[in-house]
Amino acid sequence: MSRLGKLPVEIPSGVSAAINNAVIQVKGPKGELSFALPRNVAVEHGDDGITVQPADESKESRAMWGTTRATISNMVHGVTQGFTRDLELIGVGYRAQMQGNDLKLSLGLSHDVVYTPRNGIKIATPKPTEIKIEGPDKQVVGQTAAEIRDFRPPEPYKGKGIKYSDEYVRRKEGKKK
The missing domain is CATH 3.90.930.12 (Ribosomal protein L6)
Structure with missing residues (x-):
């Protein structure tokens, strides 16, 4: 039951x-x-x-x-009340900014990544290294956060990438001589 x-x-x-x-x-x-x-x-x-x-x-x-x-x-x-999801960008030169309704991401690639959100989703960048996603549908907010995170997921050696604010990235030790 x-x-x-x-x-x-x-x-x-x-x-x-x-x-x-x-x-x-x-x-x-x-x-x-x-x-x-x-x-x-x-x-x-x-x-x-x-x-x-x-x-x-x-x-x-x-x-x-x-x-x-x-x-x-x-x-x-x-x-x-709505649902929110917070993302953090970690890395030298990793930046996020809004261009109208689109999110422009500089992630160390040869080009900037532009993400257009779905209807009903509001994206804000309070700081250049923070992204705040808001919306009424829990599934769509989570899916949007996952799509943005997939552009550059956090890597385990230096911790660079896009991570959730409450996510813990397990770090690995590098090669030794």
């Missing part, structure tokens, strides 16, 4: 949720999100919030029970 799945998702004031044709839509001050519900869960909108129940006792429906509840909870959190 899912401990988190049986808890209702509370809908705060200023947020509206609607379930139409196996699609849940959540609207709030930060934006609007929708999610196609799986067939093997039953979702109801009540006075205490949104409750999720498995449609039957199969292993697949019990697995999707908690996952669906967590996704709906993340949608409600995203349209009220």
